Amino acid sequence: MITECWPDLLRMAGSLKYGQATASLVVGKWSAASRQNTLAAALKEWGMLRRTLHAAKYLSDPARPTAGRSPGS
Numbered sequence: 001m002i003t004e005c006w007p008d009l010l011r012m013a014g015s016l017k018y019g020q021a022t023a024s025l026v027v028g029k030w031s032a033a034s035r036q037n038t039l040a041a042a043l044k045e046w047g048m049l050r051r052t053l054h055a056a057k058y059l060s061d062p063a064r065p066t067a068g069r070s071p072g073s
Helices: 002-017 023-032 038-060
Strands: none
Touching (some): 002 023
């Protein structure tokens, strides 16, 4: 789904970055749209992917603190 909507996601990101649209406007448009909005679903899927990648990177870091180990040891 992300690949299908990628051009639209980039267009939306550019509009937000360059001030042609505000985040509140985008959220308002999605709230008013039907539940079947593919762009909103693609953005949600992208967010889940980013969170998964972040968690995997964090959990695989050997320097991260774990239970039973103090940060200074």
